[in-house]
Amino acid sequence: MAKKISQAVIRRLPRYYRYLRDLLDEGIERISSNELSARMKVTASQIRQDLNNFGGFGQQGYGYNVQYLYDEIGKILGLDGHHNIIVIGAGNMGQALANYVNFEKRGFIMIGLFDVNPDLIGKTIRGIPIRHMDELTDFMKDHEADIAVLTLPKDQAEKAAEQIVNLGIHAIWNFAHLDLNLPKDVVVENVHLSDSLMQLSYNIVETRRRQV
Amino acid sequence: MAKKISQAVIRRLPRYYRYLRDLLDEGIERISSNELSARMKVTASQIRQDLNNFGGFGQQGYGYNVQYLYDEIGKILGLDGHHNIIVIGAGNMGQALANYVNFEKRGFIMIGLFDVNPDLIGKTIRGIPIRHMDELTDFMKDHEADIAVLTLPKDQAEKAAEQIVNLGIHAIWNFAHLDLNLPKDVVVENVHLSDSLMQLSYNIVETRRRQV
Numbered sequence: 160m161a162k163k164i165s166q167a168v169i170r171r172l173p174r175y176y177r178y179l180r181d182l183l184d185e186g187i188e189r190i191s192s193n194e195l196s197a198r199m200k201v202t203a204s205q206i207r208q209d210l211n212n213f214g215g216f217g218q219q220g221y222g223y224n225v226q227y228l229y230d231e232i233g234k235i236l237g238l239d240g241h242h243n244i245i246v247i248g249a250g251n252m253g254q255a256l257a258n259y260v261n262f263e264k265r266g267f268i269m270i271g272l273f274d275v276n277p278d279l280i281g282k283t284i285r286g287i288p289i290r291h292m293d294e295l296t297d298f299m300k301d302h303e304a305d306i307a308v309l310t311l312p313k314d315q316a317e318k319a320a321e322q323i324v325n326l327g328i329h330a331i332w333n334f335a336h337l338d339l340n341l342p343k344d345v346v347v348e349n350v351h352l353s354d355s356l357m358q359l360s361y362n363i364v365e366t367r368r369r370q371v
Numbered sequence: 372m373a374k375k376i377s378q379a380v381i382r383r384l385p386r387y388y389r390y391l392r393d394l395l396d397e398g399i400e401r402i403s404s405n406e407l408s409a410r411m412k413v414t415a416s417q418i419r420q421d422l423n424n425f426g427g428f429g430q431q432g433y434g435y436n437v438q439y440l441y442d443e444i445g446k447i448l449g450l451d452g453h454h455n456i457i458v459i460g461a462g463n464m465g466q467a468l469a470n471y472v473n474f475e476k477r478g479f480i481m482i483g484l485f486d487v488n489p490d491l492i493g494k495t496i497r498g499i500p501i502r503h504m505d506e507l508t509d510f511m512k513d514h515e516a517d518i519a520v521l522t523l524p525k526d527q528a529e530k531a532a533e534q535i536v537n538l539g540i541h542a543i544w545n546f547a548h549l550d551l552n553l554p555k556d557v558v559v560e561n562v563h564l565s566d567s568l569m570q571l572s573y574n575i576v577e578t579r580r581r582q583v
Contacts (some may be wrong), residue, residue: 169573173566177548200550236569237576251467258463259564261548267568305575330575332568336389336473338412346578348571352471352562354385356479356544357448359560361381363517363542364449366558 164212171209172232174199179229191222241266243303245328247319248310249274249282249289252334256308257284270302275315292319299326310334376424383421384444386411391441403434453478455515457540459531460522461486461494461501464546468520469496482514487527504531511538522546 178199182190192210196203210223233239244262246253249272256262257269272289274280279289290298307323309316309331316335323331330346333339339347390411394402404422408415422440445451456474458465461484468474469481484501486492491501502510519535521528521543528547535543542558545551551559 170570172573173563173569174550176569177563177566235573235576237572238569242572242575251463251470255463255467256564261565262568265565265569267572306571329578330571332571338386344578346571346574348567348574350562350564350567351385351389352468353473353477354389355560355562356474357385357388357450357477358382359518359542359544359558360449360454360479361384361447362558362560363454364447366541366556 168209168212172236175209176229176232176236176238179225179232182225183229187225189222189224195223238265241268242306242330243268243270244306244308245269245271245273245295245298245302245304246308246310247273247292247295247323248308248312248315248335249279249284250276250310253308253310254284256310256334257287267306270304271298273298295322296326299328304328306330306332308332308334309339313337380421380424384448387421388441388444388448388450391437391444394437395441399437401434401436407435450477453480454518454542455480455482456518456520457481457483457485457507457510457516458520458522459485459504459507459535460520460524460527460547461491461496462488462522465520465522466496468522468546469499479518482516483510485510507534508538511540516540518542518544520544520546521551525549 178195192203192206195206199206210228230239244267246257246269249257253272253274257272263269269285269287272284272287273292273295274289275292280291282289305328307320307328307330309320309323311319313336316333316337317339320331320333320335320339320341324341324345329344331339331341331348333347333349334352336351336353338349341347390407404415404418407418411418422435442451456479458469458481461469465484465486469484475481481497481499484496484499485504485507486501487504492503494501517540519532519540519542521532521535523531525548528545528549529551532543532545532547532551532553536553536557541556543551543553543560545559545561546564548563548565550561553559
């Protein structure tokens with residue numbers, strides 16, 4: 160792909176992917192930009208513009224081939240291969256994420272869980288034991304992981320992130336309530352739940368203000 | 372507040388709030404836009420522009436009063452009062468969210484948990500029993516909730532969301548893997564974890580492509 164695709168378009172791709180999966184599950188083989196527009200509540204012109212970035216899979220009068228478009232977007236998102244994941248922090252959130260079977264279906268395979276809490280060590284999640292953080296270095300000698308899910312408390316997260324990166328993992332899905340300070344070649348995707356909740360709170364108050 | 376603040380600025384406020392909380396915890400009473408810039412890795416001019424939206428709490432040569440700025444942003448985000456929350460879907464994710472003590476500190480009080488899974492009914496999370504969804508209508512006669520956290524599987528989420536809205540709750544923190552179709556006056560904040568994971572996957576693949 161020679162053309163650089165804007166981050167705004169990239170940000171929208173997972174949503175297209177989700178809707179296309181639904182269409183496949185409903186047995187729908189092709190769809191026009193207008194029909195997709197009605198479902199996704201995005202203008203048809205936006206859809207055409209977005210999807211044209213990938214060479215335009217649509218054909219005049221035929222619409223989009225759902226399976227083809229689904230596969231192509233999957234490739235762009237790197238979902239045609241698989242990723243091995245380790246979960247660092249096996250508390251409630253770590254366990255919840257480890258239990259998401261859907262991630263596995265999309266090629267995200269959990270291979271290890273780590274924590275420092277003695278109450279958790281030895282417990283298993285979907286057959287995988289929770290190991291002590293002290294075992295992480297040894298574990299990584301025998302295993303390949305390319306994503307670490309970080310759900311540790313704020314005060315432990317930075318140090319763990321550095322350790323993870325030193326062990327050669329260059330992608331972190333960060334649920335810890337801080338922004339990580341890591342080398343530029345490390346890919347970090349933040350899920351700051353408290354920020355999201357505050358955003359919701361703002362919108363509640365703002366809606367009330369408008370109604371007064 | 373007469374002036375309309377852009378959504379882009381609003382989106383950044385929770386992050387300011389988080390950093391200001393850290394400063395308070397470190398006992399720092401005032402900070403210049405340059406110092407805040409170095410911490411947050413945002414330009415000082417962006418910080419000044421953002422914070423000027425609120426009448427400019429900064430003073431030349433003094434910097435920002437951290438407590439004052441924290442309180443003001445808290446008010447804007449609606450964090451000076453409190454919100455009662457019910458959790459719909461008390462599986463792993465619902466329980467993980469219900470266990471976040473930090474939310475409580477910021478005024479988000481969990482008052483009820485609901486599910487349909489008989490194995491979960493009666494179990495308690497932080498002293499609050501998980502009730503059957505059938506009890507929700509009765510529960511709402513005696514309780515006031517203004518936010519529902521929705522963590523049900525996709526196929527149950529839409530119906531539950533409609534029920535929630537009919538019971539008078541107009542704010543939904545949606546973790547279900549779909550976009551809800553609700554009246555315009557309902558505030559929805561989506562946390563689409565699978566979209567976030569796909570975004571991470573894209574960035575991994577893209578980084579590799581650049582390195583080739």
